[in-house]
Amino acid sequence: MTGPSLEAASLEPAQRLLADLPSAPAVWCSGLRKRYRRRIAVDGVSFTVGRGEVLGLLGPNGAGKTTVIKMLLGLVRPDAGEVLLLGQAAKDPRARARVGYLPELFRYQPWLTAAEVLALHVRLAGVTVPDAERRECLAIVGLADRAGDRVGGFSKGMQQRLGLAVALVARPELVILDEPTSALDPLGRADVRDLLLSLKDRNVAVLLNSHLIGEVERVCDRVVILDKGQISASGTLAELLGQREVRLRLDGVDARAEARLSAAGRLTRSGDSFTVALPAEQDSTTVPDLVADLVGLGVRVHSVEPGRISLEERLLDILRTGASS
Amino acid sequence: MIVRTVTTVAALTLREAARRRVLRSLAVMTVALLSLSAWGFSRLDAEFGGFTSGEARVAGSTVLNLVMFGLSLIAALGTAFLAGPTLSGEVESGTALAILARPVRRSAVLVGKWLGLVAFGSGFVAVAGLAQLLIVRVTMDYWPPRPVTGLALLAVQTAALLTLGLLLSTAVSPMASGIVAVGLFGATWIAGVVGSVGEALDNDSVARVGTVSRMLLPTDGLWRGAMNSFQDPALLLQAGSGIGESPFLSMAPLTTTYLAWTGLWIAVVLGLAAVAFQRRDL
Numbered sequence: 001m002t003g004p005s006l007e008a009a010s011l012e013p014a015q016r017l018l019a020d021l022p023s024a025p026a027v028w029c030s031g032l033r034k035r036y037r038r039r040i041a042v043d044g045v046s047f048t049v050g051r052g053e054v055l056g057l058l059g060p061n062g063a064g065k066t067t068v069i070k071m072l073l074g075l076v077r078p079d080a081g082e083v084l085l086l087g088q089a090a091k092d093p094r095a096r097a098r099v100g101y102l103p104e105l106f107r108y109q110p111w112l113t114a115a116e117v118l119a120l121h122v123r124l125a126g127v128t129v130p131d132a133e134r135r136e137c138l139a140i141v142g143l144a145d146r147a148g149d150r151v152g153g154f155s156k157g158m159q160q161r162l163g164l165a166v167a168l169v170a171r172p173e174l175v176i177l178d179e180p181t182s183a184l185d186p187l188g189r190a191d192v193r194d195l196l197l198s199l200k201d202r203n204v205a206v207l208l209n210s211h212l213i214g215e216v217e218r219v220c221d222r223v224v225i226l227d228k229g230q231i232s233a234s235g236t237l238a239e240l241l242g243q244r245e246v247r248l249r250l251d252g253v254d255a256r257a258e259a260r261l262s263a264a265g266r267l268t269r270s271g272d273s274f275t276v277a278l279p280a281e282q283d284s285t286t287v288p289d290l291v292a293d294l295v296g297l298g299v300r301v302h303s304v305e306p307g308r309i310s311l312e313e314r315l316l317d318i319l320r321t322g323a324s325s
Numbered sequence: 326m327i328v329r330t331v332t333t334v335a336a337l338t339l340r341e342a343a344r345r346r347v348l349r350s351l352a353v354m355t356v357a358l359l360s361l362s363a364w365g366f367s368r369l370d371a372e373f374g375g376f377t378s379g380e381a382r383v384a385g386s387t388v389l390n391l392v393m394f395g396l397s398l399i400a401a402l403g404t405a406f407l408a409g410p411t412l413s414g415e416v417e418s419g420t421a422l423a424i425l426a427r428p429v430r431r432s433a434v435l436v437g438k439w440l441g442l443v444a445f446g447s448g449f450v451a452v453a454g455l456a457q458l459l460i461v462r463v464t465m466d467y468w469p470p471r472p473v474t475g476l477a478l479l480a481v482q483t484a485a486l487l488t489l490g491l492l493l494s495t496a497v498s499p500m501a502s503g504i505v506a507v508g509l510f511g512a513t514w515i516a517g518v519v520g521s522v523g524e525a526l527d528n529d530s531v532a533r534v535g536t537v538s539r540m541l542l543p544t545d546g547l548w549r550g551a552m553n554s555f556q557d558p559a560l561l562l563q564a565g566s567g568i569g570e571s572p573f574l575s576m577a578p579l580t581t582t583y584l585a586w587t588g589l590w591i592a593v594v595l596g597l598a599a600v601a602f603q604r605r606d607l
Contacts, residue, residue: 070606070607073426074425074426075422075425075426075606075607076606076607077604077606093326093427093428093429093430094326094428095428096426096427096428097428099426101422101423101426102423103419103422103423103426105418105419105422106419106422106423107418107419107420107423108420108423109337109341109420111340111341111344111345112340120333120337121423121427123329123333124329124330124333124424124427124428124429125427125428126326126329126428163423166423
């Protein structure tokens with residue numbers, strides 16, 4: 001109803017230029033801020049999601065994750081800050097043409113059938129998707145045989161599967177999933193994980209908000225940790241998790257062997273179990289060399305387990321130290 | 326993009342109206358009212374078999390207005406309770422999230438909903454109203470002077486009320502918006518009756534109650550215009566001055582100015598609803 005303002009019209013050539021640049025990120029947001037009455041929900045959040053990248057959004061309840069997602073999609077008006085989706089200013093609804101979204105609160109018209117819901121979203125997105133492709137989309141989420149059934153009769157889990165199909169149906173280049181497995185059984189969660197990996201293969205960018213850290217750890221390239229509306233840490237998993245370690249169960253360790261272990265990294269010992277913290281940028285020969293040397297020194301090696309500080313431990317660590325500071 | 330959104334959402338709204346229970350209950354209420362009135366009209370003729378043709382026309386046109394009021398009430402209730410939940414209900418349930426995250430303008434979605442509801446309400450008024458007119462024709466041999474104008478004004482009345490329902494539903498809960506819209510509809514009708522009593526008694530300040538309420542919410546004014554189109558013009562000549570106070574008789578057709586005001590009123594209320602919806606955080 002309202003025409004584009006003068007300002008938007010003058011920005012259009014610049015926006016087109018930006019969109020044509022090869023590497024316009026899937027999401028670019030800067031300084032997002034939102035206050036609900038007296039409570040600040042989001043305070044100066046900035047991050048980017050590259051094309052084909054899977055970014056995990058983590059944080060405790062009420063950290064502002066869903067509000068950030070809703071601001072990206074224009075569902076909540078930010079008090080300050082800017083958003084570009086696929087290189088276009090998000091103030092223009094057309095920026096969302098290639099964006100798929102599964103809301104945390106997912107619900108679809110109960111009086112429509114699953115196939116009709118997809119048809120509706122395809123129309124609203126302004127793309128033409130052949131019938132076969134839409135059916136395939138339902139098949140991917142395991143609803144192939146329910147295409148003609150009304151959504152009103154669907155279970156919560158099936159509605160969430162339908163929501164995934166809705167997010168994927170209009171050939172998106174960016175998919176935003178807010179708690180996509182909250183209503184799914186373990187099998188469904190595994191399906192979602194496969195789905196995310198296949199999106200990654202097709203170079204579709206994904207912004208994933210999930211409580212299931214294991215899920216995030218397995219599929220995400222990068223992680224942004226939100227706490228109290230602010231980003232408390234962000235980076236690739238390797239950056240965030242940093243050090244690796246190796247746990248060994250050894251027999252017959254003498255002083256020379258112990259010195260060799262210490263040379264590889266910081267050593268902690270309890271009984272016959274030794275843990276060596278390895279530096280972040282290790283080469284692939286560190287552990288085999290260490291084991292060969294230990295054997296050469298007459299140490300009997302019972303087990304060697306590569307260990308990694310889990311994302312969960314790191315997340316708790318970040319949130320706790322953040323809370324105390 | 327905007328046209329596509331409007332037509333898609335309008336079609337969706339019509340489909341919702343057709344598939345939800347509200348249509349069935351509307352149909353049941355309408356059939357009940359129509360058959361009751363058919364029975365009533367046939368009894369009227371049978372009991373007072375000695376009607377002169379003039380008397381029959383008077384009786385027919387008066388009772389027709391009475392039944393048409395019932396019909397407009399059903400249309401108003403039905404659409405107000407359809408319009409209310411449609412926005413705030415979808416926002417509350419989360420249905421709106423997936424839709425509005427598409428490349429659509431919120432105002433286009435709102436106008437699409439409005440258009441679908443107007444089409445639904447007008448269709449209902451046209452079908453049920455025409456059926457009622459035919460019943461009166463068969464039983465009483467009465468045919469109103471301007472049936473199309475009358476039905477069109479009833480359709481506009483429905484549109485005005487559902488526009489108000491949409492505006493309310495951007496601010497309050499679904500059920501409350503339906504109740505408030507219907508309450509205001511009843512209140513203006515009563516204010517209209519009070520106003521016509523004022524006119525009959527030559528009391529300007531009481532008469533103004535009706536005029537002001539008809540400006541604030543044009544449903545009652547439109548209803549009076551519709552009545553004027555349905556009733557027998559000879560009736561007013563026969564009845565003389567004292568009859569102006571009857572809530573089921575209207576002395577004058579609507580002015581163009583009033584119709585223009587109604588159009589403006591609907592546009593402004595719809596615009597306000599669009600602004601409120603646009604600014605809302607979901």
